[in-house]
Amino acid sequence: xxxxxxxxxxxxxxxxxxxxxxxxxxxxxxxxxxxxxxxxxxxxxxxxxxxxxxxxxxxxxxxxxxxxxxxxxxxxxxxxxxxxxxxxxxxxxxxxxxxxxxxxxxxxxxxxxxxxxxxxxxxxxxxxxxxxxxxxxxxxxxxxxxxxxxxxxxxxxxxxxxxxxxxxxxxxxxxxxxxxxxxxxxxxxxxxxxxxxxxxxxxxxxxxxxxxxxxxxxxxxxxxxxxxxxxxxxxxxxxxxxxxxxxxxxxxxxxxxxxxxxxxxxxxxxxxxxxxxxxxxxxxxxxxxxxxxxxxxxxxxxxxxxxxxxxxxxxxxxxxxxxxxxxxxxxxxxxxxxxxxxxxxxxxxxxxxxxxxxxxxxxxxxxxxxxxxxxxxxxxxxx
Amino acid sequence: xxxxxxxxxxxxxxxxxxxxxxxxxxxxxxxxxxxxxxxxxxxxxxxxxxxxxxxxxxxxxxxxxxxxxxxxxxxxxxxxxxxxxxxxxxxxxxxxxxxxxxxxxxxxxxxxxxxxxxxxxxxxxxxxxxxxxxxxxxxxxxxxxxxxxxxxxxxxxxxxxxxxxxxxxxxxxxxxxxxxxxxxxxxxxxxxxxxxxxxxxxxxxxxxxxxxxxxxxxxxxxxxxxxxxxxxxxxxxxxxxxxxxxxxxxxxxxxxxxxxxxxxxxxxxxxxxxxxxxxxxxxxxxxxxxxxxxxxxxxxxxxxxxxxxxxxxxxxxxxxxxxxxxxxxxxxxxxxxxxxxxxxxxxxxxxxxxxxxxxxxxxxxxxxxxxxxxxxxxxxxxx
Numbered sequence: 001x002x003x004x005x006x007x008x009x010x011x012x013x014x015x016x017x018x019x020x021x022x023x024x025x026x027x028x029x030x031x032x033x034x035x036x037x038x039x040x041x042x043x044x045x046x047x048x049x050x051x052x053x054x055x056x057x058x059x060x061x062x063x064x065x066x067x068x069x070x071x072x073x074x075x076x077x078x079x080x081x082x083x084x085x086x087x088x089x090x091x092x093x094x095x096x097x098x099x100x101x102x103x104x105x106x107x108x109x110x111x112x113x114x115x116x117x118x119x120x121x122x123x124x125x126x127x128x129x130x131x132x133x134x135x136x137x138x139x140x141x142x143x144x145x146x147x148x149x150x151x152x153x154x155x156x157x158x159x160x161x162x163x164x165x166x167x168x169x170x171x172x173x174x175x176x177x178x179x180x181x182x183x184x185x186x187x188x189x190x191x192x193x194x195x196x197x198x199x200x201x202x203x204x205x206x207x208x209x210x211x212x213x214x215x216x217x218x219x220x221x222x223x224x225x226x227x228x229x230x231x232x233x234x235x236x237x238x239x240x241x242x243x244x245x246x247x248x249x250x251x252x253x254x255x256x257x258x259x260x261x262x263x264x265x266x267x268x269x270x271x272x273x274x275x276x277x278x279x280x281x282x283x284x285x286x287x288x289x290x291x292x293x294x295x296x297x298x299x300x301x302x303x304x305x306x307x308x309x310x311x312x313x314x315x316x317x318x319x320x321x322x323x324x325x326x327x328x329x330x331x332x333x334x335x336x337x338x339x340x341x342x343x344x345x346x347x348x349x350x351x352x353x354x355x356x357x358x359x360x361x362x363x364x365x366x367x368x369x370x371x372x373x374x375x376x377x378x379x380x381x382x383x
Numbered sequence: 384x385x386x387x388x389x390x391x392x393x394x395x396x397x398x399x400x401x402x403x404x405x406x407x408x409x410x411x412x413x414x415x416x417x418x419x420x421x422x423x424x425x426x427x428x429x430x431x432x433x434x435x436x437x438x439x440x441x442x443x444x445x446x447x448x449x450x451x452x453x454x455x456x457x458x459x460x461x462x463x464x465x466x467x468x469x470x471x472x473x474x475x476x477x478x479x480x481x482x483x484x485x486x487x488x489x490x491x492x493x494x495x496x497x498x499x500x501x502x503x504x505x506x507x508x509x510x511x512x513x514x515x516x517x518x519x520x521x522x523x524x525x526x527x528x529x530x531x532x533x534x535x536x537x538x539x540x541x542x543x544x545x546x547x548x549x550x551x552x553x554x555x556x557x558x559x560x561x562x563x564x565x566x567x568x569x570x571x572x573x574x575x576x577x578x579x580x581x582x583x584x585x586x587x588x589x590x591x592x593x594x595x596x597x598x599x600x601x602x603x604x605x606x607x608x609x610x611x612x613x614x615x616x617x618x619x620x621x622x623x624x625x626x627x628x629x630x631x632x633x634x635x636x637x638x639x640x641x642x643x644x645x646x647x648x649x650x651x652x653x654x655x656x657x658x659x660x661x662x663x664x665x666x667x668x669x670x671x672x673x674x675x676x677x678x679x680x681x682x683x684x685x686x687x688x689x690x691x692x693x694x695x696x697x698x699x700x701x702x703x704x705x706x707x708x709x710x711x712x713x714x715x716x717x718x719x720x721x722x723x724x725x726x727x728x729x730x731x732x733x734x735x736x737x738x739x740x741x742x743x744x745x746x747x748x749x750x751x752x753x754x755x756x757x758x759x760x761x762x763x764x765x766x
Contacts, residue, residue, distance in 0.1 A: 083689060
């Protein structure tokens, strides 16, 4: 199962390709087990998938989870996580873990950031303390966190930035990648942690191509696509994505960062994406929103007051096997955190089971049929 | 196992008595299974033991849980719970359930209450709506909720009330018991739900005796002791308790309402109490407080920042088998609800496992030794 084009400890194999689209079915091997792709990764920002015990995350069908370097760097501090045996030991998730680089959060969460060639100086959103993240520091922190897959430090330029800034930014991100690769080779263990590069370039297909050419100079075990789903219209994102996958090596996993709505998953997979992460299932859950095979519902709706059916009769999750919409509505209205827990379990399971169906459809050359069926049932519209 | 002195469907059997104290080891049979006594019952106020899925409550060793009639009457409404198959179906707890009568909360939570012989008029603490609970209404609501054990509607007079008011109040509570018994016989099913009477009388031993004489006129399947742990010094509570158990029939379970700190459990059991409930394990958990075999700890303490040991090395709960104090501290400081969930699991298990040890000690005539050992380790003092 090991991929010679990668390294000796990680591998990615494309097991099947859909005949009529770019969709592909693969398997990513990591030191903590296999990940069947396409895959959806729930987000455990602060070393916890919000409101869920790890056994609940696992029972919801998650095979790999994501944690955020920015948050864990600031609290509790990566040294503490390292002493606890890394994220696997700290949060007791025994499967594969992926950490981002902190780049995205430095730009979206911190105050008074100052970007330079060296890195990004910023003030912590927690206590206002002065901090700095550089490519080397991000890699060092991610070494301490110990995830199976780590990300290069990048700048996710704002959607509103002009072309000139985007170009400058992606060039810097490429130079930062060189430093990340060097730091990982110098102080890391590529046998234990796979470093992915990140493609930027905003909504400009030519800049995407430039970024891809720069990051694929390094024979990395995987590549991410950043800077999408940042406020642009969906059609724009899909247009950019049309060209992205083809710019990346066929034999390496492609990870579309921060994307997770059902339509975006289908559209991304159709365009050759293998990995996705998003806070949608847990964030929506806390707001009483559930994804079901018949579309999204809001459990606060009065229509569910006496609805004793499960959230989704087609779902096999703990929540749907046990609890009614009426009970979930009661919990949510009563302000009980169990509402968010049970809806999170369901929403994660909805996405992982959708991915299971997608993987089976790709193997059967039936991705397009599944997509049509899903869109009709979930969105009540054609693809 | 059925007790002729009760009815044909509930029974209580005293299996062993400690030779040197009033402590006793019993078994209460209910339509949803056996309850080994002495027992601690976690509280699921709004049809959920806060932040825990029922499978987590069960794995923490709880055999019976309590739910609050006042809260469920107001939200979601007892009719909805009834249509869901009662509390067992609604919240998916398959073991025994006990509901209180709503009396205590009417006095502690509602606004502008007005008490009369008929019942209590009050304004909902949720939406200010005008409501009324009477003995008949409380029983009707509890019939809808469908708990195995239901409580008579009582007034829990404030600790600060004078003797004259306490006497008037307990007489009214006794008259209300008559109406509860009549309503339960008229519209209930004593085969499915056992009605317990409640002793009141404040801190006055003679009024406790008067109350006991009045409520034991009815051959009820169990008796509760209310109006304690309401602000009085612990020594006062123990003094009152000295006489209470002896005033109640030996062959019926005795339930001390709202009590659950470890010292109070030992002191109550020593005085012949069989059942306890309290929000302590879950409420303390939300504030970062854990009960351990070496005493109480506050997980927020900086001493635990790098403490990679479990909360309690002697504990077999999910939390202690998996997570470190450092991780729990991080979760709590980061505001993650999983902190409260994991500490709740531990605190409930701490009390249920303490009860297991107490039951074994009573069987071995070693209750006093266990109490001494526990107090020395937990409180660092003699009994």
